[in-house]
Amino acid sequence: VHCRSVTELEIENDGAIGVDKSGVIRFVLRGAGGNAENIKKTLEFKEAFEHGHVEFVIVKKGGWFFPGFIDTHIHASQYPNTGLFGKTTLLDWLNTYTFPLESSFSDLDKARKIYSRAVARTLAHGTTTASYYTTFHVPATNLLADICLAKGQRAFVGRVCMDQLSPEYYRDESIEIGTENSRKCIDYVRSIDPAGEIVQPIITPRFAPSCSKGCLAALGKLQKETDAYCQTHISENKPEIELVQQLFPESGSYANVYEEAGLLNEKMILAHAVHLTPMEKELIVRRKAKVSHCPASNTALTSGCCPVRDLIERGIDVGLGTDVSGGFSPSILEMVRQTVWVSRHLAMTDGDQAKLTHEEALYLATRGGAKVVGMQDKVGGFEVGKHFDAQMIWLGDAEDIEGCDEFAAREGPVDIFGWENEEDRIAKWVYNGDDRNTLAVWVKGRLVHRRKEYDC
Ligand code: GUN
Numbered sequence: 001v002h003c004r005s006v007t008e009l010e011i012e013n014d015g016a017i018g019v020d021k022s023g024v025i026r027f028v029l030r031g032a033g034g035n036a037e038n039i040k041k042t043l044e045f046k047e048a049f050e051h052g053h054v055e056f057v058i059v060k061k062g063g064w065f066f067p068g069f070i071d072t073h074i075h076a077s078q079y080p081n082t083g084l085f086g087k088t089t090l091l092d093w094l095n096t097y098t099f100p101l102e103s104s105f106s107d108l109d110k111a112r113k114i115y116s117r118a119v120a121r122t123l124a125h126g127t128t129t130a131s132y133y134t135t136f137h138v139p140a141t142n143l144l145a146d147i148c149l150a151k152g153q154r155a156f157v158g159r160v161c162m163d164q165l166s167p168e169y170y171r172d173e174s175i176e177i178g179t180e181n182s183r184k185c186i187d188y189v190r191s192i193d194p195a196g197e198i199v200q201p202i203i204t205p206r207f208a209p210s211c212s213k214g215c216l217a218a219l220g221k222l223q224k225e226t227d228a229y230c231q232t233h234i235s236e237n238k239p240e241i242e243l244v245q246q247l248f249p250e251s252g253s254y255a256n257v258y259e260e261a262g263l264l265n266e267k268m269i270l271a272h273a274v275h276l277t278p279m280e281k282e283l284i285v286r287r288k289a290k291v292s293h294c295p296a297s298n299t300a301l302t303s304g305c306c307p308v309r310d311l312i313e314r315g316i317d318v319g320l321g322t323d324v325s326g327g328f329s330p331s332i333l334e335m336v337r338q339t340v341w342v343s344r345h346l347a348m349t350d351g352d353q354a355k356l357t358h359e360e361a362l363y364l365a366t367r368g369g370a371k372v373v374g375m376q377d378k379v380g381g382f383e384v385g386k387h388f389d390a391q392m393i394w395l396g397d398a399e400d401i402e403g404c405d406e407f408a409a410r411e412g413p414v415d416i417f418g419w420e421n422e423e424d425r426i427a428k429w430v431y432n433g434d435d436r437n438t439l440a441v442w443v444k445g446r447l448v449h450r451r452k453e454y455d456c
């Protein structure tokens with residue numbers, strides 16, 4: 001199962017995907033033995049198998065392969081705070097929960113525990129690619145890149161830059177030192193994976209309020225020099241936007257602050273984008289910058305409801321972000337649900353056109369996210385030439401309903417009467433599933449996560 005288009009899934013009941021040793025998809029068969037071409041490929045495949053060159057992975061009965069999820073915005077360093085936000089909104093949430101936690105990443109042992117767990121858990125939720133924020137610490141940031149590479153999760157790893165408006169104990173000493181530290185992280189990440197197949201660096205100004213004009217300009221220059229990706233936050237809540245107006249009165253708009261620094265381009269991932277003006281949206285379209293939609297976070301911190309349909313219709317590429325720990329869950333499947341819910345809340349005030357279906361949200365979680373991180377030719381769906389980044393989904397066994405309870409989604413997952421179609425099963429997964437249904441996960445053909453029920 002993968003997304004055929006923004007609105008439609010493609011479901012192949014009787015198919016096969018051939019993956020070579022480097023993890024690249026070499027053929028996709030639809031309808032076993034359906035036509036001469038398929039039969040020929042199957043025979044070649046079988047021959048290779050008999051010569052011991054091929055390994056078979058068979059989907060558990062009633063299950064399916066789905067493309068790995070892409071989390072376009074997640075703070076690995078905030079993982080221990082998942083679920084903690086109380087009644088705060090963005091600016092007091094940062095001071096209360098976030099800066100104290102992030103500043104503690106000077107302790108590498110702590111960093112190792114937290115980052116290992118964050119990567120293992122996001123893999124368990126089917127996230128095969130993640131765009132991470134770390135903290136301002138160079139050693140801990142480099143450690144996250146090591147962990148992602150070792151565990152096999154595709155990742156963008158970004159050292160957080162900020163030189164103002166955070167506590168004194170947690171900000172770059174100067175623009176020069178901050179930029180140099182970011183350059184060190186870029187060089188390190190590129191040294192451990194020169195081809196950038198699994199880990200890549202990403203320049204990460206936290207957001208306009210915590211970066212001086214000089215800091216943003218220096219990072220704009222660094223981006224030109226290194227041609228690295230860049231990520232930041234934009235227009236998340238109203239007090240933040242007012243603060244940007246006060247801090248950058250000449251810029252005219254929040255989006256223009258990044259534009260003036262040379263940061264608004266097709267390699268920029270903008271998180272939230274809840275309250276953009278029409279002019280800002282037009283600028284973002286012209287610059288081909290991308291948006292990470294973070295529905296759980298926007299609801300938790302009562303930031304607002306992002307008008308995703310409007311962004312998509314204007315031609316902006318949109319992906320999903322958990323925004324842990326503004327967001328309360330590291331699961332992109334949960335973000336698919338939250339995307340649907342937020343769009344429905346918007347529809348109750350703005351009209352039905354705002355509503356997104358779960359098929360559309362699944363598109364944003366896979367192919368949409370792939371565009372946001374510039375990997376649409378590599379991941380997001382099952383086509384020849386793409387890399388095999390996938391998860392095996394299974395809802396449980398109709399013959400063993402009690403046995404299912406331990407691990408599979410419990411709420412009506414099993415087709416007791418035998419009258420459900422594939423679309424029904426996918427809807428059940430989206431609305432009631434969780435990491436228990438993700439039996440195994442592959443990145444570039446490598447098995448990077450498995451549950452005990454996976455027995456292939
Ligand atoms: N804006 C600046 N920093 C942050 C952060 O850590 N999380 C979120 N959600 N918004 C931010």
Ligand code: FE
Pocket residue numbers: 073075233271323326
């Ligand atoms: Fe964030």
